[in-house]
Amino acid sequence: MRIENIRSTERFGSVRINDVQKVLELDSGKTENSPVGAPTGIKIHDEVIRSLEGQMAIVIPVKDEKLQLFEGVISGVPHDCSLIVVSNSSRKKVDRFRLEKDTLEQFCRHAQRSAYIIHQKDAAIAEIAKQAGYTDLIGEDGLVRNGKSEGMVIGLLMAMVLGKKYIGFIDADNYFPGAVLEYVKSYAAGFSMSTSPYAMVRILWRYKPKFAGRLYFKKWGRVSETTNKYLNSLLSAATGFETDIIKTGNAGEHAMTIKLAEILPYASGYAVEPQEIVSILEQSGAVLPAPYPTVAKHGIDVFQIETKNPHLHEEKGVVHLLDMLRSGLSAIHQSQLANSTIKKMIITELVKQEALQPDETLPPPHINRPLRKVDLKSAQTLLRQRLEDYSVSPKP
Ligand code: GDD
Ligand code: MG
Numbered sequence: 001m002r003i004e005n006i007r008s009t010e011r012f013g014s015v016r017i018n019d020v021q022k023v024l025e026l027d028s029g030k031t032e033n034s035p036v037g038a039p040t041g042i043k044i045h046d047e048v049i050r051s052l053e054g055q056m057a058i059v060i061p062v063k064d065e066k067l068q069l070f071e072g073v074i075s076g077v078p079h080d081c082s083l084i085v086v087s088n089s090s091r092k093k094v095d096r097f098r099l100e101k102d103t104l105e106q107f108c109r110h111a112q113r114s115a116y117i118i119h120q121k122d123a124a125i126a127e128i129a130k131q132a133g134y135t136d137l138i139g140e141d142g143l144v145r146n147g148k149s150e151g152m153v154i155g156l157l158m159a160m161v162l163g164k165k166y167i168g169f170i171d172a173d174n175y176f177p178g179a180v181l182e183y184v185k186s187y188a189a190g191f192s193m194s195t196s197p198y199a200m201v202r203i204l205w206r207y208k209p210k211f212a213g214r215l216y217f218k219k220w221g222r223v224s225e226t227t228n229k230y231l232n233s234l235l236s237a238a239t240g241f242e243t244d245i246i247k248t249g250n251a252g253e254h255a256m257t258i259k260l261a262e263i264l265p266y267a268s269g270y271a272v273e274p275q276e277i278v279s280i281l282e283q284s285g286a287v288l289p290a291p292y293p294t295v296a297k298h299g300i301d302v303f304q305i306e307t308k309n310p311h312l313h314e315e316k317g318v319v320h321l322l323d324m325l326r327s328g329l330s331a332i333h334q335s336q337l338a339n340s341t342i343k344k345m346i347i348t349e350l351v352k353q354e355a356l357q358p359d360e361t362l363p364p365p366h367i368n369r370p371l372r373k374v375d376l377k378s379a380q381t382l383l384r385q386r387l388e389d390y391s392v393s394p395k396p
Helices: 046-053 066-074 096-111 121-129 148-161 177-193 220-237 267-284 293-298 317-335 342-354 376-391
Strands: 009-012 015-016 023-026 056-062 082-088 113-121 166-169 199-206 206-211 216-217 252-258 302-307
Touching: 015 023, 015 342, 015 376, 046 177, 056 066, 056 148, 056 177, 066 096, 066 113, 066 177, 082 148, 082 199, 082 317, 096 216, 113 148, 113 376, 121 376, 148 166, 148 220, 148 267, 148 376, 166 177, 177 199, 177 252, 220 317, 220 342, 267 302, 267 317
Parallel strands: 015 302, 023 302, 056 082, 056 166, 082 113, 199 302
Antiparallel strands: 009 015, 166 252, 199 252, 206 216
Protein backbone atom coordinates (compact mmCIF):
# COMPACT_ATOMS: atom_id res chain seq x y z
CA MET A 1 0.00 0.00 0.00
CA ARG A 2 1.10 3.57 -0.57
CA ILE A 3 -0.24 6.53 1.33
CA GLU A 4 0.41 10.25 1.32
CA ASN A 5 3.13 11.70 3.49
CA ILE A 6 2.08 13.41 6.67
CA ARG A 7 1.49 16.98 5.57
CA SER A 8 0.95 18.52 8.99
CA THR A 9 0.60 17.57 12.62
CA GLU A 10 -1.09 19.49 15.40
CA ARG A 11 0.46 19.00 18.81
CA PHE A 12 -1.66 19.30 21.89
CA GLY A 13 0.30 18.44 25.02
CA SER A 14 1.60 14.95 24.39
CA VAL A 15 -0.92 14.21 21.64
CA ARG A 16 0.01 14.37 17.96
CA ILE A 17 -2.96 14.66 15.61
CA ASN A 18 -1.91 14.10 12.02
CA ASP A 19 -3.78 15.62 9.14
CA VAL A 20 -5.58 13.34 6.71
CA GLN A 21 -3.37 11.07 4.61
CA LYS A 22 -4.93 9.68 1.44
CA VAL A 23 -4.40 6.16 0.27
CA LEU A 24 -2.58 6.62 -3.06
CA GLU A 25 -2.18 3.04 -4.18
CA LEU A 26 -3.91 -0.04 -2.78
CA ASP A 27 -0.97 -2.23 -3.77
CA SER A 28 2.41 -0.56 -4.12
CA GLY A 29 4.31 -3.50 -5.60
CA LYS A 30 7.04 -5.80 -4.48
CA THR A 31 10.18 -3.74 -4.79
CA GLU A 32 11.17 -0.49 -3.18
CA ASN A 33 10.78 2.16 -5.85
CA SER A 34 10.73 5.34 -3.88
CA PRO A 35 12.93 6.68 -1.11
CA VAL A 36 11.16 7.06 2.23
CA GLY A 37 9.45 10.42 2.49
CA ALA A 38 9.66 11.12 -1.24
CA PRO A 39 6.86 13.31 -2.64
CA THR A 40 5.37 10.11 -4.06
CA GLY A 41 4.24 9.08 -0.61
CA ILE A 42 5.01 6.41 1.93
CA LYS A 43 5.26 2.83 0.74
CA ILE A 44 4.25 0.27 3.32
CA HIS A 45 5.57 -3.14 2.46
CA ASP A 46 3.28 -6.16 2.35
CA GLU A 47 5.38 -7.98 4.94
CA VAL A 48 5.02 -5.08 7.37
CA ILE A 49 1.26 -5.03 6.86
CA ARG A 50 1.02 -8.80 7.23
CA SER A 51 3.05 -8.85 10.40
CA LEU A 52 0.81 -6.17 11.94
CA GLU A 53 -2.34 -8.02 10.83
CA GLY A 54 -1.13 -11.10 12.70
CA GLN A 55 -1.10 -9.07 15.90
CA MET A 56 -4.48 -7.47 15.30
CA ALA A 57 -8.00 -8.38 16.41
CA ILE A 58 -10.84 -7.11 14.25
CA VAL A 59 -14.05 -6.65 16.21
CA ILE A 60 -17.32 -6.59 14.32
CA PRO A 61 -20.27 -5.25 16.30
CA VAL A 62 -23.53 -6.45 14.80
CA LYS A 63 -27.19 -5.91 15.58
CA ASP A 64 -29.84 -7.32 13.26
CA GLU A 65 -27.98 -6.63 10.02
CA LYS A 66 -28.70 -8.40 6.74
CA LEU A 67 -26.82 -11.70 6.71
CA GLN A 68 -25.52 -11.07 3.20
CA LEU A 69 -23.81 -7.90 4.43
CA PHE A 70 -22.43 -9.63 7.52
CA GLU A 71 -21.08 -12.43 5.35
CA GLY A 72 -19.43 -9.93 3.00
CA VAL A 73 -17.81 -8.05 5.87
CA ILE A 74 -16.26 -11.12 7.53
CA SER A 75 -14.91 -12.25 4.17
CA GLY A 76 -13.06 -8.91 3.79
CA VAL A 77 -11.06 -9.29 7.01
CA PRO A 78 -7.49 -10.46 6.23
CA HIS A 79 -6.86 -14.09 7.10
CA ASP A 80 -4.20 -13.46 9.73
CA CYS A 81 -6.32 -11.13 11.88
CA SER A 82 -8.25 -12.57 14.81
CA LEU A 83 -11.91 -12.17 14.01
CA ILE A 84 -14.22 -11.35 16.91
CA VAL A 85 -17.95 -10.83 16.36
CA VAL A 86 -19.96 -9.23 19.15
CA SER A 87 -23.66 -9.50 18.43
CA ASN A 88 -26.65 -7.91 20.05
CA SER A 89 -29.06 -9.34 17.49
CA SER A 90 -32.54 -10.41 18.37
CA ARG A 91 -33.05 -14.00 19.51
CA LYS A 92 -36.83 -13.82 19.71
CA LYS A 93 -39.02 -15.25 16.92
CA VAL A 94 -36.07 -15.74 14.59
CA ASP A 95 -32.79 -16.42 16.38
CA ARG A 96 -30.67 -14.03 14.34
CA PHE A 97 -27.62 -14.72 16.49
CA ARG A 98 -27.87 -18.40 15.54
CA LEU A 99 -27.92 -17.40 11.86
CA GLU A 100 -24.87 -15.21 12.31
CA LYS A 101 -23.06 -18.02 14.12
CA ASP A 102 -23.94 -20.48 11.34
CA THR A 103 -22.73 -18.04 8.70
CA LEU A 104 -19.48 -17.47 10.57
CA GLU A 105 -18.97 -21.20 11.09
CA GLN A 106 -19.47 -21.95 7.43
CA PHE A 107 -17.10 -19.16 6.44
CA CYS A 108 -14.45 -20.42 8.87
CA ARG A 109 -14.83 -23.96 7.56
CA HIS A 110 -14.34 -22.88 3.96
CA ALA A 111 -11.56 -20.42 4.71
CA GLN A 112 -9.89 -22.71 7.26
CA ARG A 113 -9.64 -20.06 9.90
CA SER A 114 -10.88 -19.55 13.45
CA ALA A 115 -13.08 -16.82 14.86
CA TYR A 116 -15.02 -15.92 18.00
CA ILE A 117 -18.63 -14.90 18.37
CA ILE A 118 -20.28 -13.69 21.56
CA HIS A 119 -23.78 -12.51 22.24
CA GLN A 120 -23.81 -9.25 24.18
CA LYS A 121 -26.61 -10.57 26.40
CA ASP A 122 -24.73 -13.77 27.28
CA ALA A 123 -25.24 -14.16 31.05
CA ALA A 124 -21.67 -15.43 31.50
CA ILE A 125 -20.22 -12.21 30.08
CA ALA A 126 -22.33 -10.12 32.46
CA GLU A 127 -21.17 -12.33 35.33
CA ILE A 128 -17.51 -11.82 34.37
CA ALA A 129 -18.03 -8.03 34.31
CA LYS A 130 -19.74 -8.10 37.70
CA GLN A 131 -17.05 -10.26 39.30
CA ALA A 132 -14.42 -7.85 38.02
CA GLY A 133 -16.37 -4.97 39.57
CA TYR A 134 -17.09 -3.55 36.12
CA THR A 135 -20.73 -2.82 36.81
CA ASP A 136 -20.59 0.18 34.44
CA LEU A 137 -21.32 -2.28 31.68
CA ILE A 138 -24.40 -3.77 33.33
CA GLY A 139 -27.95 -2.60 32.65
CA GLU A 140 -31.15 -2.87 34.67
CA ASP A 141 -31.78 -6.41 33.42
CA GLY A 142 -28.51 -7.55 35.01
CA LEU A 143 -26.98 -8.16 31.57
CA VAL A 144 -24.58 -6.06 29.48
CA ARG A 145 -26.27 -2.84 28.33
CA ASN A 146 -27.33 -2.33 24.73
CA GLY A 147 -25.08 -0.29 22.48
CA LYS A 148 -22.31 -0.54 19.97
CA SER A 149 -19.85 0.82 22.51
CA GLU A 150 -20.65 -1.93 25.02
CA GLY A 151 -20.11 -4.47 22.24
CA MET A 152 -16.74 -2.87 21.53
CA VAL A 153 -15.70 -3.22 25.18
CA ILE A 154 -16.51 -6.97 25.13
CA GLY A 155 -14.47 -7.26 21.93
CA LEU A 156 -11.60 -5.43 23.61
CA LEU A 157 -11.61 -7.83 26.55
CA MET A 158 -11.49 -10.74 24.12
CA ALA A 159 -8.62 -9.19 22.16
CA MET A 160 -6.67 -8.80 25.41
CA VAL A 161 -7.27 -12.42 26.37
CA LEU A 162 -6.03 -13.46 22.92
CA GLY A 163 -2.84 -11.48 23.56
CA LYS A 164 -3.32 -9.10 20.64
CA LYS A 165 -1.36 -5.86 20.31
CA TYR A 166 -3.87 -3.98 18.15
CA ILE A 167 -7.63 -3.81 17.91
CA GLY A 168 -9.70 -2.51 14.99
CA PHE A 169 -13.46 -2.06 14.65
CA ILE A 170 -15.50 -2.54 11.48
CA ASP A 171 -19.28 -2.20 11.18
CA ALA A 172 -21.24 -5.22 9.97
CA ASP A 173 -23.52 -3.33 7.55
CA ASN A 174 -20.93 -2.52 4.88
CA TYR A 175 -21.86 -3.40 1.29
CA PHE A 176 -18.26 -3.71 0.03
CA PRO A 177 -15.96 -6.47 1.31
CA GLY A 178 -13.15 -4.71 -0.57
CA ALA A 179 -13.66 -1.63 1.61
CA VAL A 180 -13.27 -3.80 4.71
CA LEU A 181 -9.96 -5.11 3.40
CA GLU A 182 -8.78 -1.58 2.73
CA TYR A 183 -9.73 -0.44 6.25
CA VAL A 184 -7.59 -3.16 7.82
CA LYS A 185 -4.63 -2.44 5.51
CA SER A 186 -4.98 1.24 6.43
CA TYR A 187 -5.00 0.42 10.15
CA ALA A 188 -1.76 -1.48 9.64
CA ALA A 189 -0.31 1.39 7.57
CA GLY A 190 -1.11 3.82 10.40
CA PHE A 191 0.49 1.64 13.06
CA SER A 192 3.58 1.20 10.92
CA MET A 193 4.10 4.98 11.01
CA SER A 194 3.61 5.38 14.74
CA THR A 195 6.50 6.18 17.04
CA SER A 196 4.50 5.53 20.20
CA PRO A 197 2.93 2.43 21.81
CA TYR A 198 -0.18 4.60 22.16
CA ALA A 199 -1.63 5.05 18.69
CA MET A 200 -4.99 5.33 16.97
CA VAL A 201 -5.95 5.14 13.29
CA ARG A 202 -9.26 6.62 12.16
CA ILE A 203 -10.73 6.12 8.73
CA LEU A 204 -12.13 8.93 6.61
CA TRP A 205 -14.22 7.83 3.67
CA ARG A 206 -13.54 9.38 0.33
CA TYR A 207 -17.22 9.12 -0.55
CA LYS A 208 -20.35 7.91 1.15
CA PRO A 209 -22.75 7.34 -1.76
CA LYS A 210 -26.43 8.25 -1.37
CA PHE A 211 -29.44 7.58 -3.50
CA ALA A 212 -31.15 10.82 -4.49
CA GLY A 213 -32.78 9.76 -7.74
CA ARG A 214 -29.28 8.83 -8.86
CA LEU A 215 -26.22 7.63 -7.01
CA TYR A 216 -24.55 10.71 -5.52
CA PHE A 217 -21.04 10.41 -4.12
CA LYS A 218 -21.35 12.56 -1.01
CA LYS A 219 -18.26 13.25 1.06
CA TRP A 220 -19.51 14.67 4.35
CA GLY A 221 -22.52 13.64 6.39
CA ARG A 222 -24.34 16.21 8.51
CA VAL A 223 -23.55 14.39 11.75
CA SER A 224 -19.83 14.06 11.10
CA GLU A 225 -19.52 17.68 9.94
CA THR A 226 -21.14 18.93 13.13
CA THR A 227 -19.21 16.59 15.44
CA ASN A 228 -15.89 17.55 13.82
CA LYS A 229 -16.72 21.25 14.18
CA TYR A 230 -17.23 21.00 17.94
CA LEU A 231 -14.28 18.69 18.55
CA ASN A 232 -12.13 21.24 16.73
CA SER A 233 -13.67 23.99 18.91
CA LEU A 234 -12.37 22.20 22.01
CA LEU A 235 -8.87 22.34 20.56
CA SER A 236 -9.19 25.89 19.26
CA ALA A 237 -10.51 27.19 22.59
CA ALA A 238 -7.66 25.55 24.49
CA THR A 239 -4.83 26.74 22.22
CA GLY A 240 -6.25 30.07 21.05
CA PHE A 241 -5.54 29.04 17.45
CA GLU A 242 -8.43 27.99 15.26
CA THR A 243 -8.07 24.56 13.71
CA ASP A 244 -9.93 22.09 11.53
CA ILE A 245 -7.47 19.20 11.99
CA ILE A 246 -10.07 16.72 13.28
CA LYS A 247 -11.94 15.22 10.34
CA THR A 248 -12.85 11.82 11.78
CA GLY A 249 -14.83 12.62 14.93
CA ASN A 250 -17.44 9.93 14.24
CA ALA A 251 -15.17 7.37 12.59
CA GLY A 252 -16.89 4.04 13.31
CA GLU A 253 -14.02 2.36 11.50
CA HIS A 254 -11.00 2.92 13.69
CA ALA A 255 -8.22 0.99 15.39
CA MET A 256 -5.98 1.38 18.41
CA THR A 257 -3.03 -0.19 20.11
CA ILE A 258 -4.35 -2.23 23.04
CA LYS A 259 -2.20 -0.05 25.31
CA LEU A 260 -4.21 2.98 24.24
CA ALA A 261 -7.53 1.14 24.18
CA GLU A 262 -7.22 0.12 27.82
CA ILE A 263 -6.79 3.66 29.13
CA LEU A 264 -9.76 5.18 27.30
CA PRO A 265 -13.29 5.35 28.68
CA TYR A 266 -16.10 4.20 26.38
CA ALA A 267 -19.20 6.36 26.21
CA SER A 268 -22.35 4.40 25.62
CA GLY A 269 -23.78 3.73 22.17
CA TYR A 270 -22.80 6.14 19.40
CA ALA A 271 -21.11 8.69 21.69
CA VAL A 272 -18.16 6.33 21.70
CA GLU A 273 -16.04 7.68 18.84
CA PRO A 274 -16.24 11.41 19.68
CA GLN A 275 -15.65 10.49 23.35
CA GLU A 276 -12.40 8.76 22.42
CA ILE A 277 -11.07 12.01 20.92
CA VAL A 278 -12.35 14.02 23.89
CA SER A 279 -10.59 11.65 26.30
CA ILE A 280 -7.36 11.70 24.32
CA LEU A 281 -7.37 15.51 24.41
CA GLU A 282 -8.21 15.54 28.13
CA GLN A 283 -5.35 13.13 28.87
CA SER A 284 -2.85 15.07 26.76
CA GLY A 285 -1.60 17.10 29.71
CA ALA A 286 -2.09 20.31 27.71
CA VAL A 287 -4.79 21.71 29.97
CA LEU A 288 -5.63 19.11 32.61
CA PRO A 289 -3.00 17.08 34.48
CA ALA A 290 -1.83 14.03 32.48
CA PRO A 291 -3.02 10.94 34.39
CA TYR A 292 -0.43 8.47 33.03
CA PRO A 293 3.26 9.56 33.05
CA THR A 294 4.30 6.79 30.64
CA VAL A 295 1.68 7.88 28.13
CA ALA A 296 2.79 11.48 28.52
CA LYS A 297 6.39 10.41 27.88
CA HIS A 298 5.63 8.54 24.64
CA GLY A 299 2.74 10.69 23.49
CA ILE A 300 -0.34 9.53 21.59
CA ASP A 301 -0.31 9.39 17.79
CA VAL A 302 -3.60 9.89 15.96
CA PHE A 303 -3.64 9.09 12.23
CA GLN A 304 -6.52 9.90 9.90
CA ILE A 305 -6.45 7.91 6.67
CA GLU A 306 -8.71 8.51 3.70
CA THR A 307 -9.54 5.27 1.91
CA LYS A 308 -10.21 4.76 -1.80
CA ASN A 309 -13.31 2.56 -1.60
CA PRO A 310 -16.61 4.40 -1.19
CA HIS A 311 -18.43 3.59 2.04
CA LEU A 312 -21.86 2.17 1.36
CA HIS A 313 -23.82 0.99 4.37
CA GLU A 314 -27.44 0.63 5.51
CA GLU A 315 -29.45 3.85 5.83
CA LYS A 316 -31.13 3.83 9.23
CA GLY A 317 -33.22 6.99 9.06
CA VAL A 318 -33.32 10.51 10.44
CA VAL A 319 -34.25 9.62 14.02
CA HIS A 320 -31.19 7.36 14.21
CA LEU A 321 -28.97 10.17 12.86
CA LEU A 322 -30.36 12.72 15.32
CA ASP A 323 -29.73 10.27 18.16
CA MET A 324 -26.16 9.87 16.96
CA LEU A 325 -25.67 13.65 16.73
CA ARG A 326 -27.09 14.16 20.20
CA SER A 327 -25.01 11.48 21.88
CA GLY A 328 -21.81 12.55 20.10
CA LEU A 329 -22.26 16.21 21.05
CA SER A 330 -23.18 15.27 24.63
CA ALA A 331 -19.71 13.68 24.93
CA ILE A 332 -18.14 16.99 23.88
CA HIS A 333 -20.53 19.04 26.03
CA GLN A 334 -19.63 17.18 29.23
CA SER A 335 -15.87 17.50 28.65
CA GLN A 336 -13.84 19.46 31.16
CA LEU A 337 -12.29 21.15 28.13
CA ALA A 338 -15.62 22.62 27.01
CA ASN A 339 -15.99 26.23 28.13
CA SER A 340 -19.36 27.90 28.58
CA THR A 341 -19.34 29.31 25.02
CA ILE A 342 -18.83 25.86 23.50
CA LYS A 343 -21.50 24.37 25.75
CA LYS A 344 -23.97 27.07 24.68
CA MET A 345 -23.11 26.61 21.00
CA ILE A 346 -23.72 22.85 21.29
CA ILE A 347 -27.13 23.33 22.86
CA THR A 348 -28.11 25.89 20.20
CA GLU A 349 -26.91 23.53 17.46
CA LEU A 350 -28.87 20.57 18.82
CA VAL A 351 -32.05 22.63 19.17
CA LYS A 352 -31.60 24.01 15.65
CA GLN A 353 -31.17 20.51 14.25
CA GLU A 354 -34.20 19.35 16.28
CA ALA A 355 -32.15 16.83 18.23
CA LEU A 356 -33.03 18.56 21.53
CA GLN A 357 -36.17 20.35 22.76
CA PRO A 358 -35.58 24.05 23.62
CA ASP A 359 -36.44 23.45 27.31
CA GLU A 360 -34.63 20.13 27.59
CA THR A 361 -31.31 19.60 29.41
CA LEU A 362 -28.72 17.57 27.59
CA PRO A 363 -27.89 14.49 29.68
CA PRO A 364 -24.23 13.43 29.77
CA PRO A 365 -23.51 10.09 28.11
CA HIS A 366 -23.19 6.97 30.23
CA ILE A 367 -19.48 6.24 30.53
CA ASN A 368 -17.90 2.81 30.82
CA ARG A 369 -14.65 3.28 32.72
CA PRO A 370 -11.30 2.49 31.07
CA LEU A 371 -10.44 -1.20 31.38
CA ARG A 372 -7.19 -0.19 33.11
CA LYS A 373 -9.34 0.84 36.11
CA VAL A 374 -10.98 -2.58 36.34
CA ASP A 375 -9.76 -5.80 37.97
CA LEU A 376 -8.60 -6.99 34.58
CA LYS A 377 -6.76 -10.03 35.85
CA SER A 378 -9.88 -11.69 37.21
CA ALA A 379 -11.96 -10.70 34.14
CA GLN A 380 -9.32 -12.10 31.80
CA THR A 381 -8.92 -15.35 33.75
CA LEU A 382 -12.67 -15.92 33.77
CA LEU A 383 -13.01 -15.13 30.08
CA ARG A 384 -10.05 -17.33 29.18
CA GLN A 385 -11.77 -20.26 30.89
CA ARG A 386 -14.81 -19.77 28.66
CA LEU A 387 -12.98 -19.03 25.42
CA GLU A 388 -13.96 -22.37 23.88
CA ASP A 389 -17.68 -21.53 24.25
CA TYR A 390 -17.21 -18.56 21.93
CA SER A 391 -14.81 -20.12 19.49
CA VAL A 392 -15.79 -21.04 15.94
CA SER A 393 -13.06 -23.31 14.69
CA PRO A 394 -13.25 -25.50 11.60
CA LYS A 395 -13.65 -29.17 12.42
CA PRO A 396 -10.88 -31.29 10.90
N1 GDD B 1 -22.79 -5.46 19.39
C1 GDD B 1 -23.61 -4.46 19.05
N2 GDD B 1 -24.48 -4.00 20.01
N3 GDD B 1 -23.56 -3.91 17.84
C2 GDD B 1 -24.40 -2.90 17.55
C3 GDD B 1 -25.34 -2.40 18.48
C4 GDD B 1 -25.38 -3.00 19.78
O1 GDD B 1 -26.18 -2.67 20.64
N4 GDD B 1 -26.02 -1.39 17.87
C5 GDD B 1 -25.53 -1.28 16.62
N5 GDD B 1 -24.57 -2.20 16.42
C6 GDD B 1 -23.76 -2.44 15.21
C7 GDD B 1 -24.51 -2.36 13.89
O2 GDD B 1 -25.09 -3.59 13.54
C8 GDD B 1 -23.40 -1.96 12.94
O3 GDD B 1 -22.65 -3.07 12.54
C9 GDD B 1 -22.51 -1.06 13.81
O4 GDD B 1 -22.80 -1.40 15.16
C10 GDD B 1 -22.80 0.43 13.58
O5 GDD B 1 -24.16 0.68 13.80
P1 GDD B 1 -25.06 1.44 12.72
O6 GDD B 1 -26.44 1.44 13.26
O7 GDD B 1 -24.83 0.88 11.36
O8 GDD B 1 -24.50 2.89 12.86
P2 GDD B 1 -24.34 4.00 11.73
O9 GDD B 1 -23.98 3.40 10.44
O10 GDD B 1 -25.46 4.91 11.77
O11 GDD B 1 -23.07 4.76 12.32
C11 GDD B 1 -21.78 4.22 12.18
O12 GDD B 1 -20.97 5.17 11.59
C12 GDD B 1 -20.82 6.35 12.35
C13 GDD B 1 -19.97 7.30 11.56
O13 GDD B 1 -20.63 7.72 10.42
C14 GDD B 1 -21.29 3.82 13.57
O14 GDD B 1 -20.08 3.12 13.45
C15 GDD B 1 -21.09 5.02 14.44
O15 GDD B 1 -20.52 4.60 15.69
C16 GDD B 1 -20.24 6.02 13.71
O16 GDD B 1 -20.12 7.18 14.49
MG1 MG C 1 -24.10 1.70 9.51
